[in-house]
Amino acid sequence: MKILVVDDEKLLVKGIKFNLEQDGYAVVTAFDGEEAIRLAHDESIDLILLDLMLPKVDGFTVCRTIRSFSNVPIIMVTAKSEDIDKILGLEYGADDYITKPFNIREVTARIKAILRRVNPAPKGERDKLIISGDITLDYNFRRVVINDKVIELTSKEFDLLELFMRNPGKVYTRENLLDIAWGFDYPGDVRTVDVHIRRLREKIEKNPAEPSYIKTKWGVGYYYKKD
Incomplete structure (x- = not known):
């Protein structure tokens, strides 16, 4: 490395x-x-x-x-x-x-x-492909494709999208997402999550102001829509 x-x-x-x-x-x-x-x-x-x-x-x-x-x-x-x-x-x-x-x-x-x-997990450790609507997430190559177009995500944006896509419908508080994606001892605040969610929506949503995939549960947190 x-x-x-x-x-x-x-x-x-x-x-x-x-x-x-x-x-x-x-x-x-x-x-x-x-x-x-x-x-x-x-x-x-x-x-x-x-x-x-x-x-x-x-x-x-x-x-x-x-x-x-x-x-x-x-x-x-x-x-x-x-x-x-x-x-x-x-x-x-x-x-x-x-x-x-x-x-x-x-x-x-x-x-x-x-x-x-x-770094990707060993082969067979995780599902290699997750498909939801127009989005295909390739875990091994850390690549996201929407309608045959590769979407460039940062490592944290990819981590968040993978978490959401593997757990559709599950609501995560901002604190949950900090703990999971950044680590339990991460000293940052919840606005870090909001910034990454906004950037992620701008890249995967047709209309980020009215997201179809990553939804907001007002007063609670975020979740990924169920198919």
């Missing part, structure tokens, strides 16, 4: 790189936004740890640019604790976020959790 670490604090990058390599990951590094975009495009990257405040090109723009050609999982790192930065990061396509200062073991745990979900 190859991880791209992007931050202009060279000592911090050195420490993160050392710890990730101790856990068996290959690590490439970038100290500005332009280099990050180039490496994400040219290298075979499995996950990106991306700082928000970067020289040349800021982290938001880097994230949005990478999302134009790749669905690689992105964890946004920020020294700011303002909610707007976290929400904007998710809006631009980040899968997760972490705020400085952080414990390196927390970073490693987040990375492992995301990569476990991205």
Whole structure:
């Protein structure tokens, strides 16, 4: 597994790189936004740890640019604790976020959790295809097709859609979805779920304002329509 670490604090990058390599990951590094975009495009990257405040090109723009050609999982790192930065990061396509200062073991745990979900289970462990209406979800290739068109989803969007499609009619609270898709010890808030649901609807629904697949149970949470 190859991880791209992007931050202009060279000592911090050195420490993160050392710890990730101790856990068996290959690590490439970038100290500005332009280099990050180039490496994400040219290298075979499995996950990106991306700082928000970067020289040349800021982290938001880097994230949005990478999302134009790749669905690689992105964890946004920020020294700011303002909610707007976290929400904007998710809006631009980040899968997760972490705020400085952080414990390196927390970073490693987040990375492992995301990569476990991205990597397909052994053959036969799960149904490979789930078909519902016009949507076909291929678990092994982590691909979603609607009316013969491949829909580009981030890793978290895919995880949420898979969960819904495997359990049609079941209502999940936002807290349920945080626990299942992000992990029981995830410190984020429920708005993280709302942002991902909105982005997912924009990609799979004909009319996101009146969704046909992912429904809202007002005052409770979300559920996937039964066929």
